[in-house]
Amino acid sequence: MTANSILSVRNLQKHFGGLKAIDTVSFEVNKGETLGVIGPNGAGKTTLFNTICGVYEPTAGEVLLGTQAIHGLKPHQIARLGVARTFQISHPFRDMTVLDNVIMAMGGSHYTGLKGIFSISRTHDNISKAEALLAKLHILAQRDKRAGDLSLGYMRRLEIARALALEPKLLLLDEPCAGLSHDATQEFIDIISQLKATGTTIMLVEHNMAIAMTVCDRLVVLNYGVKIAEGPPAAIKNNTLVIEAYLGRDDDIA
Amino acid sequence: MYEVVVGINIGIFILLALSLNIITGYAGQPSLGHAAFFGIGAYTAAIMTAKLGYNFWLTLPCSAVTAGLIGALLGLVSLRVRNDFLAITTIGINFVTVAIFQYTPYFGASFGLGVERPQLFGQEMGNMHFLVLIVALIVLLCLFCRRIEKSWLGLALGGIRNNEEAAASIGINVNMFKIIAFTIGTALAGLTGAIYAHHMTFIYSSDFAFVTSISILSMIVIGGMGTIRGTVTGAIILGIIPELFRFMSDYRMLLYGGLLVLMMRFQPEGLLGDNSFLWRQFKGLYSRYRLRQGLESGKGGAASDG
Incomplete structure (x- = not known):
């Protein structure tokens, strides 16, 4: 473990019956960096998130904050x-105001x-x-609207504002750009860059390689629950295992 | 005299509706068995005064605690079963409770339980005294609910009502707050039961049947779930209707059912709920009034400047 590691995942496993959704995965998230977790559909990215957040209890392994x-x-x-x-x-908490969602x-x-509640x-x-x-995420104008009435892009921003309100040591974003238009995606990349600039440590699950390459300092690649590569985007781009995972092998095509 | 009795009945319904509103309105947990806890409170109080000879005023906290403890158990159940299944479970609890009252000789079985009117300053409490007591409790309960709405408890319950997973992700202990909501709501129903038993001076298991639970739920749905004004309005409307339409008292449930269907179809937020038609109109009028006042005082200011 390096001195500036915020999160370390060690030999993490999560099995659902016979399915090894996460199979002995280890990596570190360092202070101030943006780590991307990428991989094809069903690679175990969201399961990894849910296991770190406590939604699932790990079958084996450790997570240290x-x-x-x-x-x-x-x-x-x-x-x-x-x-x-x-x-x-x-x-979002749909029938409550945007402001309440953050508070x-x-x-x-x-x-x-009792005194607290x-x-x-x-x-x-x-x-x-x-x-x-809300101002930071450019949704202050929506302050008194019901969260359920927001557009998808605004909902995503609200979720980030809500997450930041926890004053987190680590921010986990699960495919924040999924389903957004090209322009909205671009705005989101700007928001993430802004958060990086203010020193927020981010772990980002992303399906879209182009986005992951742009915003992440380092990438972890999962395939069928196994970590197949880790490193800076430039190196990942040329990693044969990664290319195979996404596109298949030559002899598959032939 | 008749008006006072009607007032007491409506007041008891307001208390019950406000207490259910904490569970179903604030925390979003469906309960179709609220009358069971009303009954547990009533029977606790009746046994305490009629069989054990305790003072009426002591039965109020004791009934609340008894109903609240059993309600906390229901809260534990609610951690396992959700939504429709929880609703069905609460129906079951209502039937079981009524059956216990009806078949246990100690609870009077099919004869019910008789209680004496309590004494106040050496004098038997009259209907007027009960009305004052109930109105005072309604005021206190409204203030208490207002406090919940403004506090972290209100926000936590709102989180659970909307999305349990998201609530947990921002540090809200979902299980604990569900149990808190069930405990507070059922304890208040129990307290109301103690007053009911001593006002009626006779209780019978069918007073607390499933039909009563449905009436209480209808009140908050029709008035506007999750709001104090809506809950109180709903209880008053459904409390008065049977008095106005005495001649068709056999069809009361039909009327409630019809109202529920109409509300669900045309105004699911209830008459005075946060997003309901009436409430939006009212807010619109109010903001126009404020605006006009602002303009007038602005004009006044300008004139004095000149």
Whole structure:
């Protein structure tokens, strides 16, 4: 483990019955970097995310946040320790306002203890903090709309604002550009670059190679639950194993 | 006198509707068995005063605690079964509870349980006293609900109502908050049961049957689930209708059912829910009024400047 590693995944395994969705995967995410996890459909990218976030309990292996083991903890505990995530299919709190969606993520320790849960949530402080995050993601104008009425692109931005409200050590983005138009994708790449510039550590699942190549500092490539390559985008682009995983081998075609 | 009794009945429905609103409106957990907890509170109170000789005022917290503890168990069940299955489970709990009241000799079985009217300052409590007590409790409960809406608890329950996975991803302990919602909601129903038993002076298992649960749920659905104003309005409307249409009391359930279907088809948010037609009109009128006031005071300011 390097000194500036934020997340280290060690020999992680997740099996569903006989299916090895994640098969002995290890890698590190370093402070300030953007790590991309790529791979063809069904490679285990989202399962990897869900296992790190505690949605699934790993079959074997370790996940460390800094020096603290987080595997086996519940999703809400992992979130409070500073791992924030977005979902591949947007999950906004649909019947609540955009502003409330963000404030909700600032509860932290207020979500325990009688005194905490009954204390006022929408304080001036919290409202202005939430507004600043909405401004950062360029959706401040949508502040009082119901989150369910937003367009897909705005929902994705709201999810990122909500995740940032946790003040996370690590931000996990699950295919943030899936289903977006070309222009919206471009705007999203700008947003991710902006987050990188402010020092946010990001782990990004991406299906689209071009996007992953543009925004990521380093890539981890999964195929059938196995890590087949790791390195900077330029090296991954020319890795024969990766090309085979995406395109098949020559003799398959012949 | 008749008006006071109607007022008490409606007041009891308001208390029940507000308590169910915490479970179904705020936390989004369907419950079709709320009357069971109303009954558990009523029977707890009746046994305490009629059989064990305790004071009426002591039965209020005790009924709340008993119903709340059993409600917490239902909360534990809700962690395993969700949505439709939870709704069916709560129906089952309602039937089981009624059956226990009906077949256990200690609970009066098919004879029901008689209770005496409690004393207040050496005098028997009259209907007017009950009405005052109930109105006071409604005010307190409204303030309490308002506090929930403004607090982290309200946001956490809203998160669970919308999406449990996303709520967990921002640090909300979904299981704990579900149990909290069930405990608070059922405890308040139990408290209401204690008052009901002592006001009626006679309780019978069928008072707490599935039909009562449906009536309470209809109130919050028709009024506007998740809002205090809607819940109270729904309870008043459905509480008054049977009085106005006494001649067709046999068809009460038909009326409720018809209203529910109409509401679901044309106004699923309820009469005064957050996105309902009436509430939007009201908000529009209010903001126009504010705007006009602002313009007028602006004009006044300009004149004094000149």
